[in-house]
Amino acid sequence: MSAALFAQPTSLEPLAVELTGITKRFPGVVANRDISLQVRKGTIHAIVGENGAGKSTLMKILYGVQAPDEGTIAINGAPVHLKSPTEAIRAGIGMVFQHFMLADNFTVLENVVLGAEKLYGIGDAARAQIRKISDDYGLRVEPDDLVADLGVGDRQRIEILKVLYRGAKILILDEPTAVLVPQEVTELFSNLRDLKAEGLTVIFISHKLDEVLSVADDITVIRRGTTVAAVDPKKVTARQLAELMVGSELPSPQTEESTVTDEVRLELRGVSLAGHGQAKVLDNIDLVIHAGEILGIAGVEGNGQAELVETVIGMRRPDAGQVLLEGSEITGAGVREIRQAGVGYIPEDRHRHGLLLEAPLWENMILGHQTEAPNVKGPLIDAKAAKADTEQVVTKFDVRTPSILVTAGSLSGGNQQKLIVGREMSHKPRVLIAAHPTRGVDVGAQAAIWDLIKAARREGMAVLLISADLEELVGLSDTIVVILRGKLSGQFDPDVVTREQLGAAMTGADQEDE
Amino acid sequence: MKVDFRRLGLGVAAPVLAIVVALVLTTLILLVAGDPVLAVWQVLFKVPLPRQIVAIVNEATVLYLSAVAVAIGFKMNLFNIGVDGQYRIASFAAAVFAGAHFLPGWLNIIVAILVSMLTGAVWALIAGVLKVTRGVSEVISTIMLNYIATYLVAFMLRGAAVKVEGSNATSTQILAEDSRVPGISISWLANTSNKVYGLVLLAILIGFLYWFVLAKTRFGFDLRATGQSESAAVASGVNVKRMIVTSMVLSGAAAGLIGMPLLFGQDYAYGDTVQAGLGFAGMSVALLGRNHPIGMAVSALLWGYLNQLSNGLQIGAGVSDRLVLIIQGIIVLSVVVAYEVVRRARQRLEQGRVARELAMQAAPATKEVAA
Structure with missing residues (x-):
C-alpha cells in the first residue's frame, strides 16, 4: 500500500526523527558512538543489531530515559532535548516495551487511563476515545475487558493503544515479536501497516531478520554501538543483513545426520502436575528421549514448559506419573540427587536460576555441582581446583572475561550463558535440559551455543530443548513435540514441518479445525 | 594471594562514611538541643584508660558472639531477631546446670x-x-519467642533461685571457684589489674569457625548461595527448607554462647540483674561489620568503646550517656544506606571495568578486520 509513497522523494518533508552524532558513554564503555539515524515520517523503520550492540541505549536516549553526551536529536525537523519520558511523550514519542506493563486485575480502560487521567478523564469520554483509536487503527481492543482474561497479542495491542492514547505520533516498539506466535506476528504487522497508513511513524527494534525484511520500509543496522548501514529492505537479503549485523559470516542451526540411538536416557510416563485451579499444569505427559537425540518442545510460553522442566530437574514433584533416568526412577528425588545422577540444567532464566550475580565466576562454576569433582574435597570446597576448572571452561567455551574473579553480573548476557552452558557440559551429563538456551544472547554466542549442543548430541547426550525460537527448534531438534495447556498435542518431524503447522498446533487452531 | 585494594577500599568506605554521617548528625542534634558540642566530643574521643580498655574488650567479646549469631542468619537472609531471647534462656540453662556442680572443674564448664x-x-x-x-515469618516468631523467653526465665528463676543472706537479688547458685574461667591479665600491655574474660578466646575461635565454615566448606557455600539467590540455590540442588532449619539452629547455638563470658568470667550466676538487649546490639554490630568476621570484630570494639566512654558524658559534659544510643542508631541507619550505595557503585565500576578490558582485548582484532 505504501509502495507509491515510498518511491516518492520525501526530502521536502522534515524527517520524523533525526539523530546526528549521538554518543553515549558509561564508565569505561562507549555504548553509542556517533550514531546517525534518519526516520522518514509515515514509515516503519527497523533498527537491527545484535544484543549488546547498543540498540536499547539508543532507544533510551530517544525516549528521554538517558541523555546523550554528544549529538543532537531532531523531531519533525526541530531540535529537542529530552530529559525524561514525559518530555518524550510531549514531543510525540511513545514506547512499547518488550515486557508489558499492565495490571492484570484492571480492565483495559483502567490500564489505558492509568497515569493519563487528565487527558480524557476516567469515564465515558476515555472509553469513547479508546474505542475511536481502536477503530481507527484496527486494534480490536474492547475497553471493558479484564486484562487478566486477554492473551499476549491482545496485551500488546493495549500497550500500543496506551501510547496512541497519550498522543504519540512516533512509536518505538522494542522487540515486539519476541513474545508472539507466528499468527500473532502477522496480525501485529498488519496493525503496524495500518498505523503507517494513518501517517504515524513506527520504529521497530528486532533481531529477527525475516520479520524485519517483511515489514520495514527502511532498515538501519547497528553494530558495536554505532550505525554501520542504512539499507533498503527490497535490495538486501536476510543473509546480507545478518552479515552487516555481526560483521562476519554467520552459521544457522542445521542438524547433521541423525545420531539418535535406541538407548532410552530419559522417560516420562503419565506425568501430571496439579495447578491452582481445576486445570492441570501438566496433564499426562509421556515422552522418551534417546541418547544422541534432541527433543524439542514448542509452545506458546506459559503452557507448561517451565513446569515440565522443573519437574524433570526435581524442583517440583509430579502428582502422578514417573520420571525415569536411564531406566531408574527419579520421580520425587531432590534436585541435587537428580543432578548428581547426570542431568545437566540450563535454566530458562539465568539470573534467577543459573547464577549468583554477585559472586565471582569461579564460585558460579561450583553452583549446581557443589558435590562433584573438581569442586570439592570431602566437605570442603576446593577453591584451587574449581578456579583451574573455571579457567579451562572460560577458554574452551569462549567466555569473554578479563578474569575469573569478576562477578557473574558484570558479564554480558551471552557470556553469562556461555559460562552456564560450559559449566553444565563440563560435567558430562547423561541428559541435558536446555530451556531457551540462546534467549537474549547475541548472534555470535547463539551460534557457539548451538554448536555446543550439536556436539553434545554427537557424543551421545540426550537433550530436552525448550525454546520459543522456532528456527532454533527446527534447526536443532530430531523430534519436535508441541505443548498446549499442559498436554503434548502433536509430534512433528523438523525436516518437513512448516512454521504455520507448528503455529497452528501451538495455539490449538489445528484442533478447532477438525 | 593478591589483595584487591579497590575492593577493600570500597568495603571500608561504607562504614567510615556511616560513622562520619553519624558524627555530623549528632553534632546537629547537640546544637539544636543547646548542649556543649565540643565537650561531648572531647569526652567521647578521649584515649581510653587502661581499665577502660579491658572493659571495652570484654564488652566487645560478648557483642561479637552476639553479632556472629545474628550474622549466620543474615548470610541466609534470615532475620533472627530472637538472638536476645535465645541467649537469655540458654544462659539460664547453663547457669542452672553449672550451678548444680554435677561435674568437676573444667568439665563442668x-x-x-x-x-x-x-x-x-x-x-x-x-x-x-x-x-x-x-x-x-521468622521475624514474627522470634519476637514472640523473645517475650516467652523473658517471662519463662523469670518464672523459672523463682524456682531455681537460691536465697542469699542480706540480699534481695534473685539468682541461681553461685559457681564454685573451680567452675570459673580465669581472666587474662594485660598488665604487660597496660597498667591495670583488671582482667580480660578468659572466654575472649572462645569468641576468637567462634569467629574463625564462622569464617572457615562459610568460606571454605560446601555447607557454607550452600548457605551463602541461598542467601544470595534462593531461586538459584534451589536450582543448584540446595534443600532450602533444611538449610533454613540448620542455619536457625546454628544461629541459636551461637546465641547460646553470648552469655558464657559473663557467666563464667564475671557474674558466676544467672540473676535478675543479667544484662538484656545484647541480641539487639549484636544486630547493629553485624550490620556495621557487614557479617564479615573481622569487620564484626572491629565494630564490636567500636560499640564497646562508645559504651565505655559514654560513662563520662554526664560528668564531663553534662549530657546523658544515652546520647551514645543515638550515635549508634544513626550509624546503623546510615550504614545500611551506605552499603547499598557502595554495592551499586561496585557493580557499575566492575561492569565498566570488564567492558573496558574486553574492549582493549578486542581492539587489535577489530583493526585486522578493518584492514
Whole structure:
C-alpha cells in the first residue's frame, strides 16, 4: 500500500526523527558512538543489531530515559532535548516495551487511563476515545475487558493503544515479536501497516531478520554501538543483513545426520502436575528421549514448559506419573540427587536460576555441582581446583572475561550463558535440559551455543530443548513435540514441518479445525 | 594471594562514611538541643584508660558472639531477631546446670557451655520449624519467642533461685571457684589489674569457625548461595527448607554462647540483674561489620568503646550517656544506606571495568578486520 509513497522523494518533508552524532558513554564503555539515524515520517523503520550492540541505549536516549553526551536529536525537523519520558511523550514519542506493563486485575480502560487521567478523564469520554483509536487503527481492543482474561497479542495491542492514547505520533516498539506466535506476528504487522497508513511513524527494534525484511520500509543496522548501514529492505537479503549485523559470516542451526540411538536416557510416563485451579499444569505427559537425540518442545510460553522442566530437574514433584533416568526412577528425588545422577540444567532464566550475580565466576562454576569433582574435597570446597576448572571452561567455551574473579553480573548476557552452558557440559551429563538456551544472547554466542549442543548430541547426550525460537527448534531438534495447556498435542518431524503447522498446533487452531 | 585494594577500599568506605554521617548528625542534634558540642566530643574521643580498655574488650567479646549469631542468619537472609531471647534462656540453662556442680572443674564448664548452645539451638529451632512447615515469618516468631523467653526465665528463676543472706537479688547458685574461667591479665600491655574474660578466646575461635565454615566448606557455600539467590540455590540442588532449619539452629547455638563470658568470667550466676538487649546490639554490630568476621570484630570494639566512654558524658559534659544510643542508631541507619550505595557503585565500576578490558582485548582484532 505504501509502495507509491515510498518511491516518492520525501526530502521536502522534515524527517520524523533525526539523530546526528549521538554518543553515549558509561564508565569505561562507549555504548553509542556517533550514531546517525534518519526516520522518514509515515514509515516503519527497523533498527537491527545484535544484543549488546547498543540498540536499547539508543532507544533510551530517544525516549528521554538517558541523555546523550554528544549529538543532537531532531523531531519533525526541530531540535529537542529530552530529559525524561514525559518530555518524550510531549514531543510525540511513545514506547512499547518488550515486557508489558499492565495490571492484570484492571480492565483495559483502567490500564489505558492509568497515569493519563487528565487527558480524557476516567469515564465515558476515555472509553469513547479508546474505542475511536481502536477503530481507527484496527486494534480490536474492547475497553471493558479484564486484562487478566486477554492473551499476549491482545496485551500488546493495549500497550500500543496506551501510547496512541497519550498522543504519540512516533512509536518505538522494542522487540515486539519476541513474545508472539507466528499468527500473532502477522496480525501485529498488519496493525503496524495500518498505523503507517494513518501517517504515524513506527520504529521497530528486532533481531529477527525475516520479520524485519517483511515489514520495514527502511532498515538501519547497528553494530558495536554505532550505525554501520542504512539499507533498503527490497535490495538486501536476510543473509546480507545478518552479515552487516555481526560483521562476519554467520552459521544457522542445521542438524547433521541423525545420531539418535535406541538407548532410552530419559522417560516420562503419565506425568501430571496439579495447578491452582481445576486445570492441570501438566496433564499426562509421556515422552522418551534417546541418547544422541534432541527433543524439542514448542509452545506458546506459559503452557507448561517451565513446569515440565522443573519437574524433570526435581524442583517440583509430579502428582502422578514417573520420571525415569536411564531406566531408574527419579520421580520425587531432590534436585541435587537428580543432578548428581547426570542431568545437566540450563535454566530458562539465568539470573534467577543459573547464577549468583554477585559472586565471582569461579564460585558460579561450583553452583549446581557443589558435590562433584573438581569442586570439592570431602566437605570442603576446593577453591584451587574449581578456579583451574573455571579457567579451562572460560577458554574452551569462549567466555569473554578479563578474569575469573569478576562477578557473574558484570558479564554480558551471552557470556553469562556461555559460562552456564560450559559449566553444565563440563560435567558430562547423561541428559541435558536446555530451556531457551540462546534467549537474549547475541548472534555470535547463539551460534557457539548451538554448536555446543550439536556436539553434545554427537557424543551421545540426550537433550530436552525448550525454546520459543522456532528456527532454533527446527534447526536443532530430531523430534519436535508441541505443548498446549499442559498436554503434548502433536509430534512433528523438523525436516518437513512448516512454521504455520507448528503455529497452528501451538495455539490449538489445528484442533478447532477438525 | 593478591589483595584487591579497590575492593577493600570500597568495603571500608561504607562504614567510615556511616560513622562520619553519624558524627555530623549528632553534632546537629547537640546544637539544636543547646548542649556543649565540643565537650561531648572531647569526652567521647578521649584515649581510653587502661581499665577502660579491658572493659571495652570484654564488652566487645560478648557483642561479637552476639553479632556472629545474628550474622549466620543474615548470610541466609534470615532475620533472627530472637538472638536476645535465645541467649537469655540458654544462659539460664547453663547457669542452672553449672550451678548444680554435677561435674568437676573444667568439665563442668565445657558441658555447661554445650548445654547453653543446645538450649539456644532448640529455642531457635522452634522458629525454624514454624517457618518451613507453616510459613511463619521468622521475624514474627522470634519476637514472640523473645517475650516467652523473658517471662519463662523469670518464672523459672523463682524456682531455681537460691536465697542469699542480706540480699534481695534473685539468682541461681553461685559457681564454685573451680567452675570459673580465669581472666587474662594485660598488665604487660597496660597498667591495670583488671582482667580480660578468659572466654575472649572462645569468641576468637567462634569467629574463625564462622569464617572457615562459610568460606571454605560446601555447607557454607550452600548457605551463602541461598542467601544470595534462593531461586538459584534451589536450582543448584540446595534443600532450602533444611538449610533454613540448620542455619536457625546454628544461629541459636551461637546465641547460646553470648552469655558464657559473663557467666563464667564475671557474674558466676544467672540473676535478675543479667544484662538484656545484647541480641539487639549484636544486630547493629553485624550490620556495621557487614557479617564479615573481622569487620564484626572491629565494630564490636567500636560499640564497646562508645559504651565505655559514654560513662563520662554526664560528668564531663553534662549530657546523658544515652546520647551514645543515638550515635549508634544513626550509624546503623546510615550504614545500611551506605552499603547499598557502595554495592551499586561496585557493580557499575566492575561492569565498566570488564567492558573496558574486553574492549582493549578486542581492539587489535577489530583493526585486522578493518584492514
